[in-house]
Amino acid sequence: MPTPHFSISLLAEPPDAVRVSLSGEFDMSVGDALADALRAAAHRPGVTRVVVDLEDTMLIDSHAIAGLVAGYDAATSAGRGFAVVNGRGLVQQVLDVTGLSEVLCGRS
DSSP states (O other), rough: OOOSSEEEEEEEETTTEEEEEEEEETTTTTHHHHHHHHHHHHTTTOOOOEEEEEEEEEOOOOHHHHHHHHHHHHHHTTTTTTEOOOHHHHHHHHHHHHIIIIIIOOOO
């Protein structure tokens, strides 16, 4: 069985945030895992904001975008903040082209 080319790491950032660091390639094979991880982060006790760090992310497709949107929806429904940071290159271009930079990254 091949090793997955992605990782999702959660790190508490005192006092009230959780950073979800994504590393690798996020395509249709991992879209559900991403959505599940972001929903779980949004519902952690004591968390008021979720920060998704894309610094080490090389690829996102429409399934990964759907996972990010699911995380955003979960966080905002729970009254928590949600931000995507450190998108670069092709990853940021995908966010820009889909129009989600303004909502997820605070950009226009």
